Amino acid sequence: MIGMLRYALLTILAVVFLIPIVFIAFTSLKSNADLLTNPFYALPEKFEWGNYAKAWEQGRLSMYMKNTALIAFIKVPLGILIEAFAAYALTRMVFKGSNLMFAFFLVGMMVPMQATLVPLNIFLNNTGLVNTYPGIILVYIGFGVPFGILILRGFFRTIPKEIDEAALIDGCGDVGKFFRIILPLSMPAIATLFIFDFMATWNEFLLAQIFITSDSMRTITTGLLAFRGEHSTNYTLLNAGVLISVVPILLVYLAFQKYFVSGLAGSVKG
Amino acid sequence: MRIRLMKPWLFIMPALLIYLTVIFVPSLYTLYLSFFNWNGVAPTKQFVGFRNYADLIFRDSVFLKALANNILWTIGSLTIIMGIGLMLALLLNKKIKGRIVFRGIFYFPFVLSGVIVATIWTWMYNPMQGFVNKLLESIGLENWALAWLAEPKIALYAVFVAAIWHGVGQPLVLFLAGLQTIPQDPYEAAVIDGAKPYQMFWNISLPLLRETFVIVVAITMVSSMKVYDIVYAMTGGGPAESTHVLASWMYFQTFKFANIGIGSAISMFLIFITMIVIIPYVYYTTKKSHV
Numbered sequence: 001m002i003g004m005l006r007y008a009l010l011t012i013l014a015v016v017f018l019i020p021i022v023f024i025a026f027t028s029l030k031s032n033a034d035l036l037t038n039p040f041y042a043l044p045e046k047f048e049w050g051n052y053a054k055a056w057e058q059g060r061l062s063m064y065m066k067n068t069a070l071i072a073f074i075k076v077p078l079g080i081l082i083e084a085f086a087a088y089a090l091t092r093m094v095f096k097g098s099n100l101m102f103a104f105f106l107v108g109m110m111v112p113m114q115a116t117l118v119p120l121n122i123f124l125n126n127t128g129l130v131n132t133y134p135g136i137i138l139v140y141i142g143f144g145v146p147f148g149i150l151i152l153r154g155f156f157r158t159i160p161k162e163i164d165e166a167a168l169i170d171g172c173g174d175v176g177k178f179f180r181i182i183l184p185l186s187m188p189a190i191a192t193l194f195i196f197d198f199m200a201t202w203n204e205f206l207l208a209q210i211f212i213t214s215d216s217m218r219t220i221t222t223g224l225l226a227f228r229g230e231h232s233t234n235y236t237l238l239n240a241g242v243l244i245s246v247v248p249i250l251l252v253y254l255a256f257q258k259y260f261v262s263g264l265a266g267s268v269k270g
Numbered sequence: 271m272r273i274r275l276m277k278p279w280l281f282i283m284p285a286l287l288i289y290l291t292v293i294f295v296p297s298l299y300t301l302y303l304s305f306f307n308w309n310g311v312a313p314t315k316q317f318v319g320f321r322n323y324a325d326l327i328f329r330d331s332v333f334l335k336a337l338a339n340n341i342l343w344t345i346g347s348l349t350i351i352m353g354i355g356l357m358l359a360l361l362l363n364k365k366i367k368g369r370i371v372f373r374g375i376f377y378f379p380f381v382l383s384g385v386i387v388a389t390i391w392t393w394m395y396n397p398m399q400g401f402v403n404k405l406l407e408s409i410g411l412e413n414w415a416l417a418w419l420a421e422p423k424i425a426l427y428a429v430f431v432a433a434i435w436h437g438v439g440q441p442l443v444l445f446l447a448g449l450q451t452i453p454q455d456p457y458e459a460a461v462i463d464g465a466k467p468y469q470m471f472w473n474i475s476l477p478l479l480r481e482t483f484v485i486v487v488a489i490t491m492v493s494s495m496k497v498y499d500i501v502y503a504m505t506g507g508g509p510a511e512s513t514h515v516l517a518s519w520m521y522f523q524t525f526k527f528a529n530i531g532i533g534s535a536i537s538m539f540l541i542f543i544t545m546i547v548i549i550p551y552v553y554y555t556t557k558k559s560h561v
Contacts, residue, residue: 002467003366010361014375020390020435023401027393040404082284089281101282108293110548112496114520115537118303118310118530119296142292145285174277203383205499206517210525221385225503228389235399242389246382253381257374260381261443 021246028052028239035236051240059231059241063216064223065248071133071140071219072201076194079141083148084186088178090149091156092164102153108146113206124211131213139207144197155189156182195252195259202249220245297541304534311528322535333536336514339426340543343515344494346430347437352486354434355441360471362442363449373446377439384436384499391432392504395419419505422512429504429513436500437493441486448482449475488551495543516540 027035028051029044038045056062089095090102120139121130129135159182167177183190205221212218218226224245231238253260304322306315326333358376362369379387394401395418403415418428456474465473498517501507507514507522514522516536524533 006361006364006366010358010372013358014372017375017379017435019401020394024390024393027399035399039408040399040401041408082288085281086285089278093278093281095275095278098278101286105285105289106552108289110541110544111293111297112517112537112540112544114496114498114517115300115534115541116293116296117300117537118524118534119299120292123291123296138288139292142288145289145293149285174281178281199381203381203385205383205385205503206521221383221499224385224389228392235393235396238389239393242386242393245386249381249386250378253378254374257370261373261377261447 024239024242024246027235028243030236032234032236048236051236052244055227055231055237055240055244058237059223059227059244060215061220061223061227061241061244064218064220065245067217067223068202068219071137072198074133075137075140075144075201076197078137079144079148079197080152080190080193082141083145084152084183084190085178086145087149087152087156088174088182090153092177092182093174102149105146105149108143109150113143117206117210121210130211131217133217136207136211139211140201140204143207144200148193148197151189151193152186155186159185192259195256199249199252199260300534300537303530304538306531308530309528310524310530315531318531322531323538326532326535326539330532332511332514332519333516335511336516336519337539339513339515340495340497342426343430343433343497344491347433347490347494348487351434351437352441352490354438355486356445358438358442359445359449360475362446373442376442379436380439382436385503387432387436388429388500388503391429391435392419394432395428420509422510425505425509426513429501432504433497433500440489444482444486444489445479448479452478484551484554488547491547492544495540495547 023040026040026042026044029047029049030038031044031046031048034045034048086105090098124130124135124139127135129138163181163185164177167181172180202219203221204219208219208222212222215223215226224241227241228238231241303315305317305319307318307322308315362373395403397403397415397417397420402418403412406412406414416424419425452475456478457470460470460474496517497515498521501513501515502518502521505513507518516539520533520536520540523529523536
């Protein structure tokens, strides 16, 4: 009885949660005439796949996604490498003030991005990095450092110290130990961080909005907003564009759901 | 000897340099700028002391509205979003068929960007063609149909509904992880003692979830103070500045009106409020981990 109730409740809620996605999918597959004349819950009279082709070309969505992918595929591995170096020193090399150093990095998690925008804007302008990918990647890496160090330090600490001694006897230096022992052993944590970081970079809006000013360099979040502005009255096309930008996330999500869940749960256990 | 002392710093240096450049030094400079009157381009900045802060509190009605909205947002998140998340976690904390699918459905919106969620829900709220008004019409409640995002008294709540859809997955997953660390023995003992399900929830699950609650509350409060994307992309702070939050008002003051000093002062308020939440949290967690 309670089991039935549980299922009923979950099913109702799941349906409610799916409505927005189903609604945009329906709209995106209708013709404008169909949208205006037929009830909102009706299936499309004829599936207008052409909406997707149009949104793909006119909206320059493919370009925005390519830009975002380029940024994310450079930012994420580079950021993780830098964070892993620091986490290695914090856990494997005993030095005075290492705990203080860790706390200093954690302070960064308190700082809202807003509190850095004007100085960063001045800095990027003075160095000619505003509206460039190196500029935005630098900023993204910076904001990833505290969280990345938190996660990686937490994981590195669980790797037993005996391994270090064995490596030392085998004549492994710190660099060798880092690349040949610690990094390979940390692959589960690195994979989780990779997926998490990738999604955060893909979804980032505020920094992209301010530091990327030319349309041809936009990322998918600011690009989608521009697309929305241009097609604000062509609902079928607009919704095709929205769905196009949802699909890659859905695929990544379905492929790596395990990492999303364990990453979120693990990130706070530290 | 000297090289050995230097070595850890060589490993830390890249992260430290970028961290200092991107976060630490800029936020100190923002603190400095908050004491000046500056439009961002003029060669000289005029020192005004605490006047930007005073102006915000005593003269800027939008700032107070934004602050009130952030507080309302925080309360809503701590009750509604956290409550639904906990309820879903309890429903899913059984080995039932389709559990992964259900969890996947409730969690999925959380991985979408605020801009996508905002665009989806702007369409849901479309006054003529949107799902919400169409649904009301079809069940005979057409008088209730509204231009949801254009009503100053309602728009913020309409945006918050989108935020519920967006955000429920996070507490859900955290609570689910927390529930799974609770051993079965206390429940078995309680069943033998004839405890009712709600008693077990109240006397076993809730107390043993304390750790998880601390985490969820801290994350929820901090992200409620920082909320920006979804508000900006749904209403842009309108109608009649009624939906501004601190982050969006900071953006407008700084980048639309070129009031750098005022914008910087708003970000200092943001840091300050965030610190009030995080410092006790860090204190609590570090104290725990040493025990």
